[in-house]
Structures are given as C-alpha cells and as structure tokens.
Amino acid sequence: MSINDAVAEVSAGAGVEMSTDDELAAVFTGAGVEGWLHARDVDTGREIGYGAGEPVVIASIVKILIVLEFARQVSTGTLDPAERVVVRTGDRLGGWGTAGCVDDVELSLRDLAYFTMSVSDNTAADVLLDRVGPDVVPLLAAELGLHRTRIAGGPRQLLESMFDDVGARDAAEFGRVFPTLPPSRVRALRVFDPARTTSSTPEEMTRLLGLIWRDEAGPAEACAAVRGLMFRQLFRTRLAAGFPADVRVAGKTGTLPGHAMEAGVVEFPDGGRFAVAAFVRSAAAPGVLDATLATAASTAVERLRDLR
Template sequence: MEPGTTGAGERVRRVFAGAGAVGQLHAVPVDAGAAGGGEVAVGADEPVVIASIFKVLLVLEFARQVAAGQLDPRERVRVTAADRLGGWGTAGCLDDVELSLRDLAHFAMSVSDNTAADLLLDRVGLDTVRLLAAELGLERTRIVGGPRHLLESMLAEAGARDEREFAVRYPALPEDRKRRLAVLDPRQTTASTPREITRLLRLVWSDAAGPARACAFVRDLMGRQVFRHRLVSGFPDEVTVAAKTGTLPGLHMEAGVVRYPDGASYAVAVFARTHDLAASRATVDAAIGRAAGIAVGALRGHDHLR
C-alpha cells in the first residue's frame, strides 16, 4: 500500500473509476509540522503530463526576476495576430492588444491564456524556468517548451499546417494515433509527478520558492483563477482554493492549495486520464474535486465524502 491515510487512497481510486478515469493524486499539509501530518498518495511518484500547470513555474520565475530588478513588470507588450493561439484571454482577441508583463502573468494564471504565457516565456527565458525547477529540487519535472511549442508538435503529428487544418484533421485520426501524440506522453512532453507539484506549492506558500513578494504574487494570481469546476467543487463554501488547471484531450488536472477557516492549508495535485479523448468531461472534473475532498478530509481526520 502506498504511504497515506488508511483507506483514503482506495476511496480516491473508486471515485475516478466511477467517472471512467484513472487518477493520480498527492495531498499533504502545507506546514509539514501540522497536526495530523501525513499524506494521501495515489500514483504520486508516477510521471504525469502537467500541461498548463507549468504556468505556476513560469509566473514564479517572472516574479523572481521582477523582485531582483531584472524585469520591469510595467513593460508593455503588443499581442498581434501572429502571436495568438486561440482560447481564453488575449489568445481569443480579434484585434491587437497591448498590456504589461504583469498583466500577461495575470491572464496566464487566471484564465490560462496560452498566448500570454508564450509571450511571458519569451521574455523570462525557457532555460531560466528549467533552472528554477532544478533549484527547487523538482528533479523529475521537465519543461520542453511553452504552449506554442506543444501546439506545433500536435500540428506536425497530425500533418496540419495551422490550427484550422488541425481542427479538420484531428477528428479523423485513428484513436490509437491520437493517444500516441507526444503532448499526451509524460516521457515526451512537459511533465512532473504529483508529489513534485505539491512540493512546488508548499515552497510557494511558505515563501521558500523565492523572495516573499514573488511567492505572494503567485499565490495572489492562483487565487484569481476563474475556473471553479474541479478542486473547488470538492469543498464547502467556507474553504478557499487557489489553484491552476491543465487540460489536454483525455487529460484533466488541477493543482492548488485549499485553506480552511481554522488556518490549516493543504497542497493538492490531482491528475485524471480518461479512455476517451474528450477535452471536456463534467463527471471527471467533479471526480477531481471529490477525490481532493476525500484526501484532505482524511488528512484532517474527518470521514469526508463530499
């Protein structure tokens, strides 16, 4: 049996099985010395694709460079048609827009804006984000590139020249070929483990991932995320959740910190893989919240079955 609170891991597995998914999870108190302590781990040391969760590291590196005086957060960036990847925020704009670097960070975290993340990565530097992961002891975390790199990988594998052609070609691909896409394989794409993601969160929440103002900036932006259908759904209204989602075909994930009114906080990373490759599955999203609620409830010594 994996380390963890007795019985919670098996209950988590049943939740995901009931939603037609296989799940991996790690949940642990932010304060290692918290009452109860312990952890709940389900596949916590197995590699997972982290998709947009990498933006936590990206924005943390941006905030560290700002704190060090290397970047001016007010520096203006123009987002043009050539930059847009489609999606939320500036990524879905029809016209050119201009905004600051710190607003790029805001959009990258709050609505998972891929265009904003790519432009911020260009300014911060891919190698510095990789070095940050190594500095924080995230030995099994690998960042292969930003959203555009991942998109170009998908286009190339589908034999498409652009997103419009991909939208036509992708549905026609055989299912086994879809599953072999590099972006869905943690051995080939940006990846980590659930345990390393909770380590990252604990370092950010304890001001150990960089200057206190940089860590506070990341915490604030994670608290502004607009998506409330995964982790949030597993907890009572009085519990606050600061988190970052990630989504790819057949992959649903979220990592964040949940804080109770008594001040206790818990880092949780949940990853679910479905047999079908639908990008949206409400039952799986709900299972992520339920699994997180079970895990944190077990850490708190409650029979938490929300």
C-alpha cells in the same frame, strides 16, 4: 448514480472502513477514469498519494513555474512589471484572453502574468516565457529540487507538437482531424507522453506549491504574488467544486483532449492549508472528468484533515 454514491456503495459492500487508497481507487474506477493524485499538508508535511510518483503530463500547470520565475525576476529588479509589450497577430495561439483578440493588444508584463493565471491565456504565457527566458524556467525547477519535472518549451511548442503529429496546419484543422484518429494514433501523440512533453509527478507539483505557500520558492514578495494570482483563477469546476464556499481555493488547471488536471492549495477557515495535484484521463465527457477530480481532491484533503 453519482461518484460519491458509488464510493459509499463500495465502502458499504466491503463491510470495513476503507483505506484512503481504496477510497481514491473507488472514486476513479467508479467514474471509469484513470487517476493520479497527491495531497500534502502545507504546514505539517503529512501526505496522501495515489500514483503520486508516476510521471504525468502537466500541460498548462507549467504556467505556475513561468509566473513564479517572472515574480522572482521582478522582486530582484531584473524585470519591471509595468514594462509594456504588444501582443500581435503572429503571437496568438487561440483560446482565452489575449489569445482570442482580433487586434494588437498592448499591456504590461504583470497583466500578462494575470491573464496567464486567471484564464490560462496561452499567448500571454508564451510572451511572458520569452521575456523571462525559456532556458531559465527549467533551471528554476532544478533549483527547487523538482528533478522529475521536464519542461519542453511553452504553450506554442506544445500546440505545435500536437499539430505536427496529426498533420494539421492550425487549431481549426486539428479540431477536424483529431476526432477521426484511431486510438493508436492518439496514444502516439507526443503531448500525451510524459517522456516527450512537459511533465512532472503529482508529488513534485504539491512540493512546488508547498514551497510557494511557505515563501521558500524565492523572495517572500514573489511567492505572495504567485499565490495572489492563483487565487484569481476563474475556472471553478475542478478543485474548487470539491469544497464549500467558505474554503479558499487557489489553483491552476491544465487541459488536453481526454485529460483534466489541476494543482492548487485549499485553505480552510481554521487555518489548515493543503496542496493538491490531481490528474484524470478518460474518453468520458469533460464534466465527468471535472467532477471526478473534485471528488478525489476533497476525499484526500478530508483524510489529511482527520490527521491534524
């Protein structure tokens, strides 16, 4: 039975129209996952939430803030987007983009921003964070009123905390050790604890996106640059999978063992714009997590569209 079929069965069994809360609960419980979500109409401010005020780990979603700070510094002339940097062996963290290259790579700061958003390049994000200033990004979050958003460094710090907590020297050793850990050890990892790692709430993430989409997160050209990069994300199995092909979806994913998340904006042909931040957690297969996130996001957005 698909997730949508499970929701329909619950609704039919109830014999009454389900509330949005009930619908989202059915999506998450029907798939056997824990979920948190917030969706808001970018233009009217109407919102729907499910655990939207609870703290959640955001992993690579923090890259939105890193790239936003880069774009703001470019717009004020503090940084030259064409400035060249060299990504060396010691910079590499593993993964996509420059992170997986064998040789040194020379590229511009704006191309680092592109790789950061399009393929969630950890190395590019880390180098870019060093260039804009690691201490500046938390200040940006505070300036934007994201007072429950906690930034505990960049991708390097996140990965190093995972390795340290399991006693691994690198990603390969972590991959061997992590599956053997008992649940109590897994739960104790800092990377899964919002109080000890980079974290926020679903509501604050959609608030950030609303500010960017309304040109209120900095100069208009900076906000436009971030929007453009988010539309170029290549991963389409989460938010984007919940909507038809004529709907534009800009997003930024985040992934940790047993966790899938994405924050993005869904734009309809009729002009409707909806910010969504969805987070799911389970030991289920990644495909189940992605499909559940897509269904929950589309459910919330459709309810907001009904209110227009």
